[in-house]
Amino acid sequence: MSRLRARRLDAARQQALSVSLATGAYAISFGALSVAAGLDVWQTLALSALVFSGGSQFAFVGVIGAGGNPGVAFATSTFLGLRNGFYGVALAPIVRPWRGPRAWWGAHITIDESTAVAIAQPDDNLEARRTGFWWTGVGIYILWNAITVVGALLGERVGDPTTWGLDAAAAAAFLGLVWPRLQDRRALATALIAAAVTLALTPITPAGIPLMVAAMVAVLAGWPTPRRPSVALVTDTSAGMPSTRDRGNA
Amino acid sequence: MTSYLWMWLAIVGAGLAMWLVKSVGHRVPEHALEHPRLVRIAALVTVSLLLGLAAVQTFATGQSLAIDARLPALAIAGLLLWRGAPFIVVVAVAAGVAAGLRALGWG
Numbered sequence: 001m002s003r004l005r006a007r008r009l010d011a012a013r014q015q016a017l018s019v020s021l022a023t024g025a026y027a028i029s030f031g032a033l034s035v036a037a038g039l040d041v042w043q044t045l046a047l048s049a050l051v052f053s054g055g056s057q058f059a060f061v062g063v064i065g066a067g068g069n070p071g072v073a074f075a076t077s078t079f080l081g082l083r084n085g086f087y088g089v090a091l092a093p094i095v096r097p098w099r100g101p102r103a104w105w106g107a108h109i110t111i112d113e114s115t116a117v118a119i120a121q122p123d124d125n126l127e128a129r130r131t132g133f134w135w136t137g138v139g140i141y142i143l144w145n146a147i148t149v150v151g152a153l154l155g156e157r158v159g160d161p162t163t164w165g166l167d168a169a170a171a172a173a174f175l176g177l178v179w180p181r182l183q184d185r186r187a188l189a190t191a192l193i194a195a196a197v198t199l200a201l202t203p204i205t206p207a208g209i210p211l212m213v214a215a216m217v218a219v220l221a222g223w224p225t226p227r228r229p230s231v232a233l234v235t236d237t238s239a240g241m242p243s244t245r246d247r248g249n250a
Numbered sequence: 251m252t253s254y255l256w257m258w259l260a261i262v263g264a265g266l267a268m269w270l271v272k273s274v275g276h277r278v279p280e281h282a283l284e285h286p287r288l289v290r291i292a293a294l295v296t297v298s299l300l301l302g303l304a305a306v307q308t309f310a311t312g313q314s315l316a317i318d319a320r321l322p323a324l325a326i327a328g329l330l331l332w333r334g335a336p337f338i339v340v341v342a343v344a345a346g347v348a349a350g351l352r353a354l355g356w357g
Binding site: 011014015017018019022039043046047049050051052053056060064069070071073074077078081082083084085086087088089090091092093095096098103106107108110111112115116119120162163164165166167168170171172173174175176177178180181182186187188190191192194195196198199202203207210211214215217218219221222223226227 | 253256257258259260261262263264265266267268269271272273274275276277278280283286287288290291292293295296297298299300301302303304305306307308309310312313314315319320323324327328331334336337338340341342343344345346347348349350352
């Protein structure tokens with residue numbers, strides 16, 4: 001059992017590391033874009049250090065680059081980041097006790113990727129979930145800020161990260177994280193509908209909305225009490241769904 | 251100069267607002283977290299957000315959708331996951347497939 005736990009911890013660290021690298025590398029385009037939009041290197045770094053939410057930061061400098069004023073940039077950034085508010089609910093049992101610097105930092109590094117890696121760990125292994133959250137959050141924070149500076153200094157000499165397939169790496173990382181959880185039929189059906197809705201809304205709603213609607217789809221699907229409690233998700237999740245594939249391998 | 255200060259104000263304000271947004275969810279009372287409905291919804295929100303993120307990351311570029319080198323990369327990632335390949339291998343191979351296809355001039 002302890003060996004199994006150790007292997008699961010290793011899996012959490014491995015996932016945290018690969019997600020940090022794939023995500024952190026994107027900061028190079030953020031840094032370059034921000035400087036191109038007219039912000040200086042310190043302002044660019046401040047956005048990464050203080051806002052620390054990729055989508056919001058890209059939106060902020062996008063608004064400025066398009067000639068918008070700082071107030072609109074602020075509003076767009078905040079609006080896009082609203083989904084981070086939901087993540088705290090899923091993370092609450094992982095980050096608590098909620099006090100002191102732990103709470104301050106725990107909130108600050110509550111983003112897509114740290115949440116994803118944390119909640120992708122087995123439900124019965126709080127240690128692995130904690131490790132996943134902190135290692136991913138802190139790992140990305142360090143890399144994201146360091147690489148932002150590199151991008152800001154290099155400016156237009158920075159190439160496109162998609163040349164290296166980093167966008168596909170991020171997609172594969174999210175798929176890998178959700179994979180073990182798709183064995184439950186109800187979860188699979190809900191996730192497929194949510195993903196379809198997300199894509200359908202992408203061209204017609206402002207960025208950030210599609211994922212929030214995806215979350216609403218899940219809320220609606222989970223609201224009614226299942227008729228057969230024995231196969232309900234509650235039991236699946238609290239039992240940790242020991243997956244047929246070796247989780248330590250994942 | 252004034253516009254420079256406004257920019258700084260917006261940056262610090264955006265940071266503060268984001269921190270507050272991120273904090274909200276963490277403040278949900280302990281006993282509420284154990285409610286079966288919330289547990290059920292949390293599990294479904296997890297899979298929905300993760301698959302939604304995977305879908306957006308595969309098909310979306312800004313607000314437009316496209317089929318490009320990311321799709322075959324994700325298909326191979328799915329195949330590797332199905333075969334039980336380690337996470338880091340799956341991520342690295344996906345990057346390699348997309349980069350390779352783009353180097354060949356597709357997607």
